[in-house]
Amino acid sequence: MGASKTESFSAEQNEMAILFKALSHPARIAIVDYLLKVDSCICGDIVNELPLAQPxxxxxxxxxxxxxxxxxxxxxxxxxYCINPDTVAKIENHFSMIRYKLKNKCC
Amino acid sequence: MGASKTESFSAEQNEMAILFKALSHPARIAIVDYLLKVDSCICGDIVNELPLAQPxxxxxxxxxxxxxxxxxxxxxxxxxYCINPDTVAKIENHFSMIRYKLKNKCC
DNA sequence: TTATTTTATCGTAATATTGCAATATAAAAA
DNA sequence: TTTTTATATTGCAATATTACGATAAAATAA
Incomplete structure (x- = not known):
């Protein structure tokens, strides 16, 4: 074993997991941060910004x-490179849904 | 190598990466979905809901x-078990920030 | 007490991720 | 053409994750 049991879960659950996995590494968070920090899309200098090798x-x-x-x-x-606002919106919607459902909870 | 270069990134970048990593598996998305679906906090029956072994x-x-x-x-x-609304809010805020910064972009 | 029930931990095999040197590719510049 | 520049791919070692059987722990029920 060892592989995820992808087939046991819904398409949406797998889709959200893939999105979160893409954001589950600090280097990738840092890349997104950098793309947001600069005023426009960035051509080339990501490699110089992060303490990681080019590959x-x-x-x-x-x-x-x-x-x-x-x-x-x-x-x-x-x-x-620039950020895809549609995918950001998709994740935001997921959390809006969570917040909405949480409203009716106790805890 | 193989380990993440955690020390090369900011505390916040690492913190967000840890949150997303926790959500980066369909089983964990399904657990959160289930906790949201039922009306109250859930005592015990998560194991019966998911196609995975108890451990x-x-x-x-x-x-x-x-x-x-x-x-x-x-x-x-x-x-x-129930969902921690504070952590959900933290992720939501992260995406609000992203959306805000994206407003001033072209792409 | 001895079950029973529920959750956690250990141990381990299968698989995935991370990081980088070396190398390849592709386009522009000289 | 050759050189330079920017990015991608390959290959591999180190590490992390996933899944589960076996077992432990802890509380209730009988």
Whole structure:
């Protein structure tokens, strides 16, 4: 064993888990933070911003892209990354739903 | 290597990563869903609700507890679990901040 | 007391993630 | 063309996660 029993859960549960997994590493949080900090989409200098080697950052960017959290557009020699607002909205909605359901609770 | 370079990132980045990691597995999403679905806190029957063995669920509950996403109170023979609204609010605030910062973007 | 019930822990196998050196790819610059 | 620059991929070692059988712990019930 060892693998997640993905097939035992609903499509939405798996989808949300994939989104949260993409955000479950401090380097990927830092990448999102950086994309938010700068005024526009960022072409190239993510590698200089984080204390990780270039292949490692490339891998983290790939995971964020696979989860649809960021979009990358080729811009000459470099790639221009920015956050996908639709995916952010999807996670926000999930928590709005949680907050709504929590209203009727005791605890 | 293989371990996360936790020390290279800010306390808040690590804290958020820990919260998202706790939610990065469909079984743990399903547990949260179930705690929200039922009207009150749940004593005992989580194991019957999910297609996983009891030790596995116990482990997932422990991770949700460690991340402060759920609270467990001993209630006779069983344990009464419910969601911690403070932690939910913390994640919500994180996304409110993201949405706010995204407003000034182009993309 | 001895069951029974409920949850936790231990041990371990299978699998996944993390990080990076080395290398590859692709486009622009010289 | 060759060189430079930016990003991606490969391969691998170190570590973490997932799942569960076996077992323990702790409280109630009989």
């Amino acid at each position: 490692t950052i490339s891998q983290h960017l790939k995971e964020l892209k696979n989860a649809n959290l960021i979009k990358g557009t080729i811009e000459g020699t470099s790639i221009c | 596995t669920i116990s482990q997932h509950l422990k991770e949700l507890k460690n991340a402060n996403l759920i609270k467990g109170t001993i209630e006779g023979t069983s344990i009464c």
